[in-house]
Amino acid sequence: MKNKILIEDIRAIAESISSESRKLNGKTVLITGGAGFLGKYFILTLDYLNKNVLEKPCKIISIDNFITGLNYPIGENSNFKTIKHDVSKPIKIDDDIDFIISAAGIASPEFYRKFVIETIDVAVLGTKNMLELAKRKKVESFIFFSSSEVYGDPDPQFIPTPETYFGNVSCIGPRANYDESKRLGETLCISYRQTHKVPVKIVRPFNVYGPGMRLDDYRVIPNFISNVFKGNSIPVYGTGNNTRTFCYATDALTGFFKVLLSDYNGEVFNVGNDNNEISMLALAKTVADIFDNNVKIGYVSGPIDAYAEADPKRRCPDLSKIKTMLGYKPKVDITTGIIRFIRWAIEEFNIKSPLASVIKDKEIETN
Ligand SMILES: NC(=O)c1ccc[n+]([C@@H]2O[C@H](COP(=O)([O-])OP(=O)(O)OC[C@H]3O[C@@H](n4cnc5c(N)ncnc54)[C@H](O)[C@@H]3O)[C@@H](O)[C@H]2O)c1
Helix, strand or coil: CCCHHHHHHHHHHHHHCCCCHHHHCCCEEEEECCCCHHHHHHHHHHHHHHHHCCCCCCEEEEEECCCCCCCCCCCCECCEEEEECCCCCCCCCCCCCCEEEECCCCCCHHHHCCCHHHHHHHHHHHHHHHHHHHHHHCCCEEEEECCHHHHECCCHHHCCECCCCCCECCCCCCCHHHHHHHHHHHHHHHHHHHHHCCCEEEEEECCEECCCCCCCCCCHHHHHHHHHHCCCCEEEECCCCCEECCEEHHHHHHHHHHHHCCCCCCEEEEECCCCCCEEHHHHHHHHHHHCCCCCCEEEECCCCHHHHCCCCCCCCECCHHHHHHHCCCCCCCHHHHHHHHHHHHHHHHCCCCHHHHHCCCCCCCCC
16 A cells, blocks of 8 residues: 555554554454445554554455445455455355454445445345354454434434434435435344344444545545546535535544444444534535635536435534543544545546645645
């Protein structure tokens, strides 16, 4: 790995979990969805820990079927094995397994409206297959990647939204195949905990972003930046009044590892950044500002039904639980995170746009 931003990010994550990471000494970690955005961060962090921190390296096994994932960030080696497989089909693995990170999923609305049934299959059948594996292998810990989407379009009195909020979700709407299958994935986890004592933990990430996202992923930050570099205006859907909070990858990964390596079995944790609830229009203005306002903002209608008809109005996590129980504290502000994402993209894709030079000298805090 050569990308300067990613190298700094991985080091920052490893430092922030220095007391917990020893639990991985000599263990085997199975991750599903390892070729995706968050999966790559997990693999790079575990690889960094193997090379720099752990006395005895951990073994990493990744399963991905590349339905949206493109590649792995490192090549196979004695501590890193990959399996091309659809987790919605059962799988037999001979190795002992100590930790399971169940991160396979189809996260971007653009893709989950294209792969409608596959999205349900991975969240339900894929999760069940991994829970079965966890039961057979008697794992130490299992983490399921649910989503803040389980809250649907929250009632304003439940914003910021705590884990105890039941959600306001349509079971037949344009987002239902993602939202409802994540909800059933959570129910499966809790049921395996109750019935088979599988040590499950559930995380509900709130809009995590950062290096490694596909530029054609259509989630809002890569979408805005890729349009800027194509010379287009920044596409704001509808009025741009809907809000989200954005959590940079280093903060989120710190939270995910803290949950995975904790003893809070059967618990659900929001993971995100509660400092920066921002409307899509304000986000577009922030991006324009980063480029010294050399780009325009354009208003367009949401390209798919998940945006045009069913985009939740507000999303902001209540992080009291993870802060109190696990000492989690998000650090990276939105402007810093976006500049880091842009710098990563420029280096990674060798982007030559004149706009690339605009942000070269921008001051950012290192994380
Ligand atoms: N990034 C976020 O902001 C966010 C927010 C909420 C929830 N999540 C959840 O976290 C997980 C990881 O998110 P991400 O942003 O890295 O998504 P991603 O789309 O970048 O990566 C998901 C990976 O899962 C793989 N995959 C999908 N279906 C599969 C299957 N049936 N078998 C094997 N592999 C399969 C894909 O090929 C891809 O590599 C997902 O489950 C997602 O739903 C992410």
